Amino acid sequence: MIRKMNLNDPCKPKMAVNIGGGLIIKNPVMTASGTFGYGEEYAPYCDINRLGAVIVKGVSLEPRAGNPPPRIIETPCGMLNAIGLENPGVKIFIKERLPFFKQFDIAVIVNVFGETLDEYKQVVEILSDTEGVHGLEINISCPNVKKGGIVFGTDPDMAYEVTKEIKGITDLPVIVKLTPNVTDVCVIAESVQEAGADAISLINTLTGMSVDIEQRKPHLKNITGGLSGPAIKPVALRMVWQVVKRVNIPVIGVGGITGARDALEFMIVGARAVQIGTANFINPCATVDIIDGIEDYFEKNNITDVNEFIGTLHEER
């Protein structure tokens, strides 16, 4: 599937990238799941047509109310969240949220969550029969729900199984989103590649905690939450660098990217594309600003095609 690209201006650097499974996106910048709602929330402030792809908030088979509040707390250069995958369920998503994207010329990737293998499969089956869905991102890394999610993402055999089963029932490109909350992320990465994943995205949030010393209570009702924002960028970058060396499918870098410079770092270590998460919260136009910043950098450095730039790290100092 090739989506329309920016071919009208020969002076502009070529920005299109292939993120696996035949999915080519017009530039390497997409939104990270859970940070851009279902698009509509940001449409008044951000030109959605400029984006490479939107990854929508994770959907599950049934509606989920999410965790009781308080759900977020700011930490130095970051934030902890324990939203608990609040979402309207896949059926309402398709009926009420997905049609909004018809007006845009972008790839729509749906983040999929299940408490059981069977639930993952049912959501994937429903989405695979749905027009307007261009790819799936399988969330085996949510730290904020008691069942499913991270349970699949921390065990190489379970990560293999869920990926294999999903690949067996869908023709859509399948990206598997990995958790950093493991000893060796490469083991999980190799496992999902072997199971047939078309791409890997990493990292999801790092499990963390924050305590109110006056009340001696956790700031979050869920006690622990997922850490995101600039604080986690060096960890994410290191993990992307490690995984790129170990797999040959496209790797999508996520974690604390706030500006074009951050995105470029991920691409230099080999990320085929990047996802922008928490930065959307502090600047609704963050994604577009980052796309502009990457193009400026390419023009200044005479880079004519993004693909010449990806994975060009000189490791010797």
Next chain:
Amino acid sequence: MLTLKLPGSFQTPMPGQFIMVREKERLDPLLGRPFSIYSFERINDAVIVEILYKIAGKGTSILSMVGEGGLLEIFGPYGRAFDLFPYFKKIVLICGGIGIAPLTFLASHYKRLTDAGDVELICYLGGTGVERLVGIEKIKELCSGVFISTDNGSMGYHGFVTEMFAHDISSYDKEKTMIYACGPRPMLMTLSEMLTMNPLPCQVSLEERMACGVGACLGCTIEVKHREGKGVYTRVCKEGPVFNIQDIAWG
């Protein structure tokens, strides 16, 4: 108080709406802070917005250090505004501390009606002590009656603003009175209980920690009373910050 000069393209806000304020380029604190709009004025090609804040943490203490001419990043106006009801004869504002901010902006929208003599505006304003009360002069210009309370008795009625209001509550006609309130959560919870016994219509503006302010992060949710087809949690930034008081499950 912070006075902000914004470009003329800034959309005209309605009372109860808020803006997200952060210092550009700064990553710690990372998130914008939500502030209710206290006043709004268009002057030639610019917009002047005033907000009230109290130093409560890292974000607000940094705001207090932004000097004259300092640059801030402002997003908004966001959120659901108060509903204005021209047919109520008495409008009662119940403010706790800097909760006066959105209610002063609201009062200025009722001014046309009060000037015409159609509506009477009354304000109950409470704070921990006289030094914590702000905006008294301005609210006095807008309301025909302003009643003040302090927890320590340093000014006006000695006690909570809700206790002061409790003395008068039975004198308000439920067909003709609309209440608006903003203040700390315990104040609003007490008011909510009072209004179950003396049912007067009331809208409140709530404050919650927020990340995005536009309804995407689902971080600022509160529990609401369950309705058919509606979730248990709702977003303060999008469905709020203004709610009908009886819809909130205070817990």
